[in-house]
Amino acid sequence: MAIAKTDHALERMVFFSDAVFAIAITLLVIELHAPELPRDTADIVQIQALARLVPNFVGFAVSFAVIGMFWMGHHRAFSLATHYSPRVLGWNLSLLGMIAFMPFATAYLSSNIFQRVPAIFYCVTMLMAALLNLKVNRTATSPPMLDGNASKQAVVYVRRRAVSVVLGSATAVALAFVVPAYCQLGLLSIPVWLRLLTWRSGRPAGA
Amino acid sequence: MAIAKTDHALERMVFFSDAVFAIAITLLVIELHAPELPRDTADIVQIQALARLVPNFVGFAVSFAVIGMFWMGHHRAFSLATHYSPRVLGWNLSLLGMIAFMPFATAYLSSNIFQRVPAIFYCVTMLMAALLNLKVNRTATSPPMLDGNASKQAVVYVRRRAVSVVLGSATAVALAFVVPAYCQLGLLSIPVWLRLLTWRSGRPAGA
Amino acid sequence: MAIAKTDHALERMVFFSDAVFAIAITLLVIELHAPELPRDTADIVQIQALARLVPNFVGFAVSFAVIGMFWMGHHRAFSLATHYSPRVLGWNLSLLGMIAFMPFATAYLSSNIFQRVPAIFYCVTMLMAALLNLKVNRTATSPPMLDGNASKQAVVYVRRRAVSVVLGSATAVALAFVVPAYCQLGLLSIPVWLRLLTWRSGRPAGA
Amino acid sequence: MAIAKTDHALERMVFFSDAVFAIAITLLVIELHAPELPRDTADIVQIQALARLVPNFVGFAVSFAVIGMFWMGHHRAFSLATHYSPRVLGWNLSLLGMIAFMPFATAYLSSNIFQRVPAIFYCVTMLMAALLNLKVNRTATSPPMLDGNASKQAVVYVRRRAVSVVLGSATAVALAFVVPAYCQLGLLSIPVWLRLLTWRSGRPAGA
Numbered sequence: 001m002a003i004a005k006t007d008h009a010l011e012r013m014v015f016f017s018d019a020v021f022a023i024a025i026t027l028l029v030i031e032l033h034a035p036e037l038p039r040d041t042a043d044i045v046q047i048q049a050l051a052r053l054v055p056n057f058v059g060f061a062v063s064f065a066v067i068g069m070f071w072m073g074h075h076r077a078f079s080l081a082t083h084y085s086p087r088v089l090g091w092n093l094s095l096l097g098m099i100a101f102m103p104f105a106t107a108y109l110s111s112n113i114f115q116r117v118p119a120i121f122y123c124v125t126m127l128m129a130a131l132l133n134l135k136v137n138r139t140a141t142s143p144p145m146l147d148g149n150a151s152k153q154a155v156v157y158v159r160r161r162a163v164s165v166v167l168g169s170a171t172a173v174a175l176a177f178v179v180p181a182y183c184q185l186g187l188l189s190i191p192v193w194l195r196l197l198t199w200r201s202g203r204p205a206g207a
Numbered sequence: 208m209a210i211a212k213t214d215h216a217l218e219r220m221v222f223f224s225d226a227v228f229a230i231a232i233t234l235l236v237i238e239l240h241a242p243e244l245p246r247d248t249a250d251i252v253q254i255q256a257l258a259r260l261v262p263n264f265v266g267f268a269v270s271f272a273v274i275g276m277f278w279m280g281h282h283r284a285f286s287l288a289t290h291y292s293p294r295v296l297g298w299n300l301s302l303l304g305m306i307a308f309m310p311f312a313t314a315y316l317s318s319n320i321f322q323r324v325p326a327i328f329y330c331v332t333m334l335m336a337a338l339l340n341l342k343v344n345r346t347a348t349s350p351p352m353l354d355g356n357a358s359k360q361a362v363v364y365v366r367r368r369a370v371s372v373v374l375g376s377a378t379a380v381a382l383a384f385v386v387p388a389y390c391q392l393g394l395l396s397i398p399v400w401l402r403l404l405t406w407r408s409g410r411p412a413g414a
Numbered sequence: 415m416a417i418a419k420t421d422h423a424l425e426r427m428v429f430f431s432d433a434v435f436a437i438a439i440t441l442l443v444i445e446l447h448a449p450e451l452p453r454d455t456a457d458i459v460q461i462q463a464l465a466r467l468v469p470n471f472v473g474f475a476v477s478f479a480v481i482g483m484f485w486m487g488h489h490r491a492f493s494l495a496t497h498y499s500p501r502v503l504g505w506n507l508s509l510l511g512m513i514a515f516m517p518f519a520t521a522y523l524s525s526n527i528f529q530r531v532p533a534i535f536y537c538v539t540m541l542m543a544a545l546l547n548l549k550v551n552r553t554a555t556s557p558p559m560l561d562g563n564a565s566k567q568a569v570v571y572v573r574r575r576a577v578s579v580v581l582g583s584a585t586a587v588a589l590a591f592v593v594p595a596y597c598q599l600g601l602l603s604i605p606v607w608l609r610l611l612t613w614r615s616g617r618p619a620g621a
Numbered sequence: 622m623a624i625a626k627t628d629h630a631l632e633r634m635v636f637f638s639d640a641v642f643a644i645a646i647t648l649l650v651i652e653l654h655a656p657e658l659p660r661d662t663a664d665i666v667q668i669q670a671l672a673r674l675v676p677n678f679v680g681f682a683v684s685f686a687v688i689g690m691f692w693m694g695h696h697r698a699f700s701l702a703t704h705y706s707p708r709v710l711g712w713n714l715s716l717l718g719m720i721a722f723m724p725f726a727t728a729y730l731s732s733n734i735f736q737r738v739p740a741i742f743y744c745v746t747m748l749m750a751a752l753l754n755l756k757v758n759r760t761a762t763s764p765p766m767l768d769g770n771a772s773k774q775a776v777v778y779v780r781r782r783a784v785s786v787v788l789g790s791a792t793a794v795a796l797a798f799v800v801p802a803y804c805q806l807g808l809l810s811i812p813v814w815l816r817l818l819t820w821r822s823g824r825p826a827g828a
Binding site for chain 4: 426514
C-alpha cells in the first residue's frame with residue numbers, strides 16, 4: 001500500500017535540482033556591482049574602476065565553474081539512476097542549499113580578497129557541498145535508485161569523481177590557511193586526484 | 208464543447224509551480240549581505256562580522272527547509288493527481304504567492320531577531336502558506352483531479368501531512384508571542400503532529 | 415528544404431516563456447525591502463514600519479495576480495496550439511520583455527504611491543503587455559499554429575479573454591489620470607468586459 | 622564500456638541552458654532602480670526622473686533582444702542535434718557564463734552612457750559570447766551530435782547565422798571606439814551580414 005513513487009517523482013526532483021543549479025549560477029552576477037562614474041570621466045579612471053573589480057570577475061568565473069562542475073556531477077550520477085527513493089531527498093535538498101549559498105560565499109570572498117577568514121569560509125562551503133555531493137551521488141548510484149543496466153565501471157567513475165571533488169576542496173581549505181588569495185587554485189587539483197583515483201581502471205569511454 | 212484540459216495542462220501548472228518554488232528557495236540568498244572590510248582587518252574582526260550574520264544564516268537554512276518542505280508536499284500531492292481542474296489554479300497561485308513572499312519574511316525576521324512583531328509576521332506568513340497548501344493538496348487529491356488508481360491510504364497520508372504543517376505553523380505562531388527568537392522551533396512539532404494524526408493508520412510504505 | 419520545426423520547437427518556446435513568467439513573478443519580492451530596526455524597538459514602531467510597506471505589499475499582490483493572469487492566458491492559448499511558427503517568436507519575446515519589466519513598474523508605483531505619473535506608467539506598461547498578449551494569443555490560435563481539432567468556441571473564448579484584458583488595462587490607464595492611487599482597480603473590470611464580450615456565446619465548459 | 626549518454630543527457634543540458642537564458646534575461650530588470658520621490662512631487666519632476674532612466678530602459682531592451690537572439694540561435698542549432706557529446710559541455714557552459722554576465726555589462730554601460738570604456742566593455746562581452754556561440758553551434762551541428770536526417774542547408778544556415786552574429790558584434794566593438802553611445806547600433810548590421818553570407822544559397826523555408 002505505497003504512495004506511487006515512479007520515475008516521474010525522480011524526474012521532478014531532477015528538474016527541481018536543475019532549476020536551483022541554474023538559478024544559483026545565474027544569480028552570481030548580482031553580486032557584481034557596476035561602477036557608476038560621472039560623464040566626463042577619463043578612460044583611464046574607468047579602466048582603474050574595472051581593474052578594482054578583477055577579484056569579483058575572477059570570483060564570478062570560478063564560482064560559475066564550480067557550480068557548473070557540481071551540476072555536471074549531478075547530471076552524470078542521475079543519468080545512471082532510474083528509480084526514485086525518498087532517501088535521497090533530504091541529502092539532495094541539503095546539497096542544493098549549499099549551492100544556493102555559493103553566491104554569498106563568493107561575494108564575501110571577492111569583497112575581502114587576500115584575507116584568510118573569507119578564503120577559509122569559501123573553501124569550507126565548497127568542502128561541505130562536495131561532501132553532500134558525494135553522499136547524493138553515492139545514493140543515486142546505489143540500489144534502489146541505480147539503473148539495473150548501468151555499467152559497474154560508470155558507477156565507479158561517478159563515485160571516484162565525487163571523491164576527487166572532496167579531495168580537491170580539502171586541498172583548497174588547506175591552501176586557504178597558507179595563501180588565502182590563491183586558495184581556489186586548490187580546486188585545480190581535482191583532475192589530479194581523479195587521475196590518481198582512476199589510475200588503473202581508466203576513464204570510461206565517452207565520459 | 209470544452210477547451211481541451213488534458214494532463215498537459217496539469218504538467219505545465221506543475222512545472223510552473225516547481226519553477227516558482229526553485230526560484231524562491233534560491234532567492235533567499237540575496238537577503239544575505241556579505242560584509243566588506245578593509246584588507247588589513249584582523250581575523251577576529253572578520254569572524255565577529257560573520258558571527259553577527261548567524262541569525263541570517265539560520266534564517267536562510269530554516270526558510271530553505273520550509274520552502275523545501277512545501278515543495279515536497281506539493282510534489283507528493285500532485286503525484287497522485289492525473290487530471291487538471293481549473294478549480295486548483297487560483298489556490299495554487301495564492302500558495303505560490305506566499306512562497307514567493309518568504310524571502311521577504313525571512314529577511315525581516317533575520318534583521319530584527321529577538322523581536323516579537325517580526326517573529327509573529329514570519330510565523331503568520333508560514334501559517335497562511337500552510338492553509339493554502341492544505342487547500343491545494345486537498346483539491347489535488349480529490350475528484351476530478353485525483354488519479355483513479357491512487358491508494359486511499361496515500362491520499363489520507365498526504366492530507367494528514369498537510370494538516371500537520373498547519374498545526375506546526377500554528378504552534379510557531381503561538382511561540383512567537385512568548386519566545387520570539389525561537390518561534391521557528393515550533394515547526395519542529397510538525398513530525399509530532401503527523402505522528403499523532405497517523406497514530407493508527409501508520410505511514411504508507413515508501414513515503 | 416526546411417529546418418525541422420516540430421512540436422519540439424513549440425515546446426521549448428513554451429518552456430522558455432513559462433520560465434520567464436515564473437522568474438518575473440518571483441522576482442517581485444526583491445523590490446520589498448525589509449525594515450531593519452534596533453533590538454529594543456517597541457512593537458508599535460515595528461507595526462508602523464510594516465504599515466508603511468502596505469502599498470508595497472499591495473503592489474506585490476496585484477502584480478503577482480497580473481503576471482499570473484497573463485501566464486494563465488498564455489497557458490490557455492498555447493494549449494490550443496500544436497504547431498510551431500517562427501511568426502510568433504518575436505511577438506512572444508516582446509511580451510516576455512514587458513512581463514520581465516513588471517517588477518520595475520511595480521516598484522516604481524509602490525515607492526511613489528498616490529502620484530499620477532507612476533500610476534500612468536504602471537498602467538501603460540500593463541496595457542502594452544495586454545496588447546502584445548492579444549497579438550500572441552491570436553497568432554497561437556490561428557493557422558498554422560492552431561490545433562486542427564481545437565473547438566472554435568475555445569478559440570473564440572481565448573481571444574475574447576485577451577481582448578477583455580486589453581479593455582481592463584485601458585480602463586486602468588484612464589483611472590490613473592483621475593485617481594492615481596486606485597488605478598489598479600481598473601483591472602477588476604476585466605471580468606466585466608469578458609462577460610460583456612461573451613454575453614451570448616457563454617463561457618466554454620471547463621474554462 | 623561507456624557511461625550511458627543518451628538523448629536524455631542532451632535534453633537535460635538543453636533544459637539547463639534554457640533556464641540560464643531565461644534567468645539572465647529576466648534578471649536584467651534588477652539593474653533598473655525605481656526612483657523614489659516624496660509624495661507631493663510635481664508630475665514634471667517624476668517625468669524628468671523617468672527621462673534620466675531612458676539609457677537604462679534602452680539598455681534593458683537591447684540586452685533583452687540580444688539574449689533573446691542568442692537563445693533563438695541556441696534553440697535553432699540544438700533542434701538539429703539528436704545526440705549528446707561531452708565535447709559541447711565546456712563550451713556551452715562558457716557561453717552560459719557570458720550570458721549570465723550580460724546583466725552586469727548592461728548595467729555598467731547604462732550607468733556610464735556616452736563613455737568609451739563601458740561601451741567597449743559591453744561590445745567585447747557580446748563579441749566573446751558570439752564567438753562561444755559560434756563554437757557551440759558548430760559543435761551541435763557536427764557529428765556526433767548532428768541529427769542524421771538534418772538537411773545540409775539547415776546546418777549551413779545555422780552556422781552562417783552564428784558567423785553573422787560574430788561579425789555584427791565585431792562591428793559594434795569597432796563603433797564603440799568611435800561613437801560609444803551608439804555602439805549597440807552595430808548589432809543592427811547582423812541581418813546585413815547574414816544576407817551577405819547567404820546571398821546565393823538563400824534562407825531555408827520556415828527559418
